Amino acid sequence: MLKRFIVVLVISMLLTSAVFAGEVLNFISTQMDPAAEQKFAKGVLLKGYTDETGIKAEFITMPTYHDMFIRLSAEIAAKKVTISLVCDLHGGLDLMNAKGLFDDLTGIALPDRTFIKALEDYSVMAGRKVYVPWMQATYIMVVNKKAFDYLPAGLTVEDVTGASEKWTYYALLNWSKNLKDAFKGPKLGFPMGPKGLWHRFLHGYIHPSFTGYQAAAFDSLRAVKIWEYLKELLPYLHPSSSVWGSMDDPLLKEEVLIAWDHTARLKTALIEKPEDFAIVPVPRGPKGRGYITVAVGLAIPIDAPQKENAIKLIDYLTKPDIQVKILENVGFFPTVKEAEGAIPVGALKILATGVLAQSGAADSIMVMIPSLGAKSGEFTATYRDVFTKIVVEGADIGTTITEAADKLRAIFKEVGVPLL
Amino acid sequence: MISFSRGEKNWMPYLLFLPVLIYLAGFVGYPLIKALGIAFTSEAGKLSFENFITLTRDSTFWKALKNTLLFLIIIVPLQVILAFLLALFVNSRFKGYMTILYIISIPLALSDVSAALMSYNIFTSHGFLNKFLMSFGIIETPIYFFGLGLSSRAFWVIVLTELWRATPLVFVILLASLQMISKDYFEAADVFGFSSWQKFFYITLPLTMPSLQSALLIRTLFAFQIFGVVWLLSGRDIPILAGEVYYQQAELNNFQLAATYGFIIALICIIISWVYITFLKAKHLELKK
Numbered sequence: 001m002l003k004r005f006i007v008v009l010v011i012s013m014l015l016t017s018a019v020f021a022g023e024v025l026n027f028i029s030t031q032m033d034p035a036a037e038q039k040f041a042k043g044v045l046l047k048g049y050t051d052e053t054g055i056k057a058e059f060i061t062m063p064t065y066h067d068m069f070i071r072l073s074a075e076i077a078a079k080k081v082t083i084s085l086v087c088d089l090h091g092g093l094d095l096m097n098a099k100g101l102f103d104d105l106t107g108i109a110l111p112d113r114t115f116i117k118a119l120e121d122y123s124v125m126a127g128r129k130v131y132v133p134w135m136q137a138t139y140i141m142v143v144n145k146k147a148f149d150y151l152p153a154g155l156t157v158e159d160v161t162g163a164s165e166k167w168t169y170y171a172l173l174n175w176s177k178n179l180k181d182a183f184k185g186p187k188l189g190f191p192m193g194p195k196g197l198w199h200r201f202l203h204g205y206i207h208p209s210f211t212g213y214q215a216a217a218f219d220s221l222r223a224v225k226i227w228e229y230l231k232e233l234l235p236y237l238h239p240s241s242s243v244w245g246s247m248d249d250p251l252l253k254e255e256v257l258i259a260w261d262h263t264a265r266l267k268t269a270l271i272e273k274p275e276d277f278a279i280v281p282v283p284r285g286p287k288g289r290g291y292i293t294v295a296v297g298l299a300i301p302i303d304a305p306q307k308e309n310a311i312k313l314i315d316y317l318t319k320p321d322i323q324v325k326i327l328e329n330v331g332f333f334p335t336v337k338e339a340e341g342a343i344p345v346g347a348l349k350i351l352a353t354g355v356l357a358q359s360g361a362a363d364s365i366m367v368m369i370p371s372l373g374a375k376s377g378e379f380t381a382t383y384r385d386v387f388t389k390i391v392v393e394g395a396d397i398g399t400t401i402t403e404a405a406d407k408l409r410a411i412f413k414e415v416g417v418p419l420l
Numbered sequence: 421m422i423s424f425s426r427g428e429k430n431w432m433p434y435l436l437f438l439p440v441l442i443y444l445a446g447f448v449g450y451p452l453i454k455a456l457g458i459a460f461t462s463e464a465g466k467l468s469f470e471n472f473i474t475l476t477r478d479s480t481f482w483k484a485l486k487n488t489l490l491f492l493i494i495i496v497p498l499q500v501i502l503a504f505l506l507a508l509f510v511n512s513r514f515k516g517y518m519t520i521l522y523i524i525s526i527p528l529a530l531s532d533v534s535a536a537l538m539s540y541n542i543f544t545s546h547g548f549l550n551k552f553l554m555s556f557g558i559i560e561t562p563i564y565f566f567g568l569g570l571s572s573r574a575f576w577v578i579v580l581t582e583l584w585r586a587t588p589l590v591f592v593i594l595l596a597s598l599q600m601i602s603k604d605y606f607e608a609a610d611v612f613g614f615s616s617w618q619k620f621f622y623i624t625l626p627l628t629m630p631s632l633q634s635a636l637l638i639r640t641l642f643a644f645q646i647f648g649v650v651w652l653l654s655g656r657d658i659p660i661l662a663g664e665v666y667y668q669q670a671e672l673n674n675f676q677l678a679a680t681y682g683f684i685i686a687l688i689c690i691i692i693s694w695v696y697i698t699f700l701k702a703k704h705l706e707l708k709k
Contacts, residue, residue, distance in 0.1 A: 255546050
């Protein structure tokens with residue numbers, strides 16, 4: 001009798017879990033991985049979606065693109081797809097699309113919202129609408145307003161905030177010198193720690209600003225100037241930069257007065273002390289003002305078990321009020337124009353104004369992070385290693401960049417991506 | 421029918437051991453063999469020494485090996501000496517020794533990341549130490565203990581952090597060993613007029629040798645796993661072997677080189693363990709024929 005009861009119980013548990021498992025929409029993402037962001041994604045975003053539609057959704061984070069690619073491609077190959085919605089950076093979505101993992105979203109109906117045209121254009125690949133732009137981010141400079149008292153001669157606050165031609169990398173160098181003299185210590189900082197995004201500055205900001213390219217002119221004469229410049233800048237860089245993963249804390253503690261970092265990683269400083277900081281566009285180099293736009297998109301895998309519900313989730317996640325909630329909680333900017341007017345006055349408005357000033361500068365050179373998949377780590381490590389060798393250890397510039405340029409070309413060739 | 425009765429084959433010990441064996445085979449044995457296979461597989465998928473050649477041609481590998489060995493050579497002896505002194509001190513059982521015992525043992529409850537963060541807050545340019553020195557007018561500008569081009573200073577901060585964090589483990593092992601030594605030995609030594617030094621060298625040291633061997637072995641193996649403290653306090657300014665495993669695997673997605681680093685760490689650990697076991701045998705326990 002007891003045995004029969006246990007058998008019935010186990011079978012009914014299995015059946016129940018199978019039924020419920022079938023109802024849950026699996027939403028897989030490489031973004032919003034930190035614990036606080038996951039809490040927001042699960043407790044606010046998906047809860048709101050469930051409350052509105054009655055559809056249960058599960059938010060599953062993947063540490064890297066590589067992990068996501070392995071899982072998704074394995075499920076599709078085995079014809080046992082459990083994932084209905086995918087979130088990743090433009091580069092990752094581009095690569096997965098090249099492997100034929102996504103449905104064409106051409107004609108997807110998302111009424112009452114206008115997507116930013118540049119992002120909309122990027123989401124269409126070879127005539128196929130691969131993803132819906134969901135969030136965007138960039139990297140900017142934050143200045144503690146105290147630092148404006150030490151601007152070098154000839155440079156005004158308006159030059160810096162308005163991205164004038166005078167706001168150059170050499171002006172930043174002179175400004176940093178003034179700050180070091182005044183405060184008896186370096187006051188310029190970058191997130192150079194292992195978890196910092198310093199490599200993005202090297203390939204996406206200073207390289208395009210000096211050479212016009214991220215990697216294509218890595219061993220050019222113009223690139224030599226970059227490393228000479230960084231060697232000159234080194235004494236004015238806060239030494240602890242090499243352990244900092246994000247710049248919000250050093251800014252709040254006034255360890256640095258000028259810093260560069262990802263918008264999401266500067267949000268805390270701006271929320272805590274909005275009056276103390278100004279968001280300014282990055283300086284320009286001989287070729288212009290290089291900056292990265294990070295586009296995050298939503299794609300639906302082929303054979304997704306809940307395609308209709310996934311479209312409903314895309315519709316929900318791109319609503320202007322939800323986009324503002326995302327900005328408030330995670331620091332990613334909206335992709336729909338209707339959301340801009342809904343951003344409340346305060347830290348986020350300051351952040352949004354700075355971002356717009358950077359992207360709206362006449363000399364701006366917008367770049368996207370190259371789609372190098374599993375090789376992206378090797379790509380970014382090359383820039384970091386060259387910096388360490390030349391600037392910190394004093395290696396010869398010519399020899400080092402020639403070797404590194406060969407390595408970069410090989411990476412692009414292996415992945416089959418045009419050299420940027 | 422399995423029999424557990426006397427006289428027949430007794431399967432009970434094997435059955436009790438089976439779950440552990442399955443666990444070890446699945447979660448330790450299989451990954452270990454797999455990693456070994458990856459280390460000896462080239463990018464083209466052929467059996468070769470290619471990864472080892474790539475590694476030895478990379479200057480970072482030699483820096484990582486040098487730094488790991490330097491940490492080992494400096495930290496482990498200091499920890500053992502310090503732990504021994506503390507254990508002897510606490511074992512003298514003075515009034516209030518239990519309080520001291522608890523204070524010394526506090527770092528046992530800390531993870532390496534917590535210890536590194538505490539150390540960071542002490543030694544950073546705006547940390548407690550600099551604030552203290554500046555508030556008393558000893559220094560005018562902060563002293564930078566780690567960061568760009570300051571790896572030699574960061575090295576000593578890491579040594580200090582590791583000493584504070586991991587010495588209690590050796591201390592607890594040695595204290596337990598000291599507490600097990602019978603007082604009879606010391607009473608007999610008193611009868612024969614032994615000095616304090618003679619008691620230490622002829623009684624205490626030989627009788628704690630098995631524990632000392634275990635402590636040395638554990639600390640040496642842990643020294644090869646040193647990662648969190650170095651990673652948080654110096655990033656890759658001070659490359660170390662365990663850090664390179666993580667870096668190759670998590671940042672560069674280079675499974676082959678990560679596995680090769682892992683293999684080299686395992687190999688060095690096996691050699692060192694063998695040396696300890698062979699040369700630090702507790703001779704008084706050996707029965708010589």
